[in-house]
Amino acid sequence: MLYNIHELQTAYLNGASAVASIWAEALSNPRNPFGYIGLGPVAASALEVFAHATAPRGKPSFGIEQVSVDGVAHPVTESIVYTRPFGSLIRFRHSGLPDRAPKLLIVAPMSGHYATLLRGTVERMLERAEVYITDWADARIVPLSEGRFDLDDYIDYVVDFLEFIGPGTHMMAVCQPSVPALAATAIMGEDKNPCRPASLTMMGGPIDTRASPTTVNTLATERPLAWFRNNVIATVPMQYAGAGRKVYPGFMQLASFMSMNLGNHLMSHYEMFKHLVIGDGESANATKNFYDEYRSVCDMTAEFYLQTVEHVFQKHSLPKGELLHRGRKVDLGKITDTAILAVEGERDDIxxxxxxxxxxxxxxxxxxxxxxxxxxxxVGHYGIFNGSRWRNQIAPIVEDWMHANAQRTLKAVA
Structure with a gap:
């Protein structure tokens, strides 16, 4: 019922958004004299904010058309190079890359948002590396016939993607995937897999949430696992390809994150309203672009979500040496030649x-x-991988680390 109620609410808001958009456009039309006097500009701005907040959103595109390297612009090629039921591998290249440019696999979070949340991460690293990124599927469009997807499967996908790209690949995990990426590195190290990553960069990842617990950590530990199973898991409705699949809906994840910083989100929309009233479209569009991405959400499988809550946030299985993969203990001591870079933000509240x-x-x-x-x-959580500090301060450190550890690792796996 939860998912069906959400669909009904969404259908109503979509209609309201369309009506508000029409009226906002009418009031702000240069030929409408009422748009210049009295409450005309205020009403038009308020309607535009409402229309944007309630508009339907699908999967965003990366839209990276070119990158500038040393003042020279290069066109970017984006292509899906490998596809599996629960995720694809997207490759980004440009003509200015040297033949021996490093290969980087960015493991995007499976946490309610699409991989496009890391658009800024991809764009910056693409300047000097051939970049691959995991494009996780929206669980609601994966048919039940494709089976389940849990933490073990996630680790298997990471290993599979690294093997597809080949030896000498560097890996970057942003936030949530730090745990499965580190586990995959340990497993590949124990197996002497020639495709184990040359380096692993983890950014704002919950490897051991017992250190400096945040609100997110507290929410995951103050209730038993059964509470999450009974209160946040829903069934995909019949109109989707994944009908009948148990999922943690993206709209619930979004509501959770919005509620943690509700005051900031309300203030952002109020500022957008003020920018629209005075005709500052550039500032208003910056806010719109952020929320276009932030509100684009997808579902994750119930089994993956519940296992993450249990093993990452409640049991701390990986740092305690108790995490199992297909019945086999994940031993971080088996990481002997993959260089590790850990990046944290001073103001990270996640x-x-x-x-x-x-x-x-x-x-x-x-x-x-x-x-x-x-x-x-x-730097806060999102500033680690997006924005000016990411581009100018953090990314160069990652690039230097990849360069410093490339040749030695290639010799080690040869």
Whole structure:
């Protein structure tokens, strides 16, 4: 019933959004004299904010048409190079890349948003690397006949993607996938898999959430797992290809994140309203573009979501050495030659300080020369992988780390 009620509400709001958009356009039409006097501009701006907030949203596109390297613009080629039921691999290249440009796999979060949330991450790393990114599928469009997708499957997909790209690939995990990416690295290290990553960069990842717990961590631990199973899991309705699949709906994930910073979100929309009233379309569009991406959400399978809550946030299975993959213990001590870079933001309110850094301490058999930690001052969670500080301060550190560890790792796997 939960999903069906949401669909009914969405259908109503979509209609209301269309009506509000029509009236906003009519009031702001240059030929309408009432748009210049009295409450005309105010009403038009209010209607436009409402129309944008309630408009239907689908899967965004990356839309990276070109990148500029050393002042020279290069056209970008985007292509899907590998497809599996629950996720595809997208490759980005440009003509200015050298023949031996490093290959980077960015593991996007499966946490309610699409991989396009990392558009800025891809765009910046694409300047000097051939970039691949995991494009996880919306669980509501994956037929039940394709089976389940849990934490074990996630780790298998990461390994499979690395094997597809080939030896010497670097890997970057942003937020939630830090745990399965680190586990996959350990498994591949134990197996002496020649495609194990040359380096692994983890950014704002919940490796050990016992360090500096945040509101997100507290929400996941203050209730038993059964509460999450009974209260946030829904069944996909019949109109979708994944009808009957149990999922954690994207709209619930979005509502959860919005509620944690409701005041900030309300203020952002109020500021957008004020920009529209005075005709500052550029500032208003910046806010619109952010929320176009932020409100574009997808569902994740119930089994993956519940296992993540259980093993990452409640049991802390990986840092305690108790995480199993297909019945086999994940031993971080088997990471011996994959260079690890942990990046944290000083103001991160989702993954607290020390949670990602824990990966460095847990990799007990990795030489110190292959370990690096960077704490970005005055940076919040999203600033780690998007924005000016990411582009100008953090990305160069990642690039230098990849370069410093490329040749040595290639020799080690040869």
């Amino acid at each position: 993954s607290g300080l020390g949670q990602t850094k824990a990966a460095i301490d847990l990799s007990v058999n990795l030489p110190e020369a292959k370990k690096k930690y960077h704490m970005a001052p005055k």
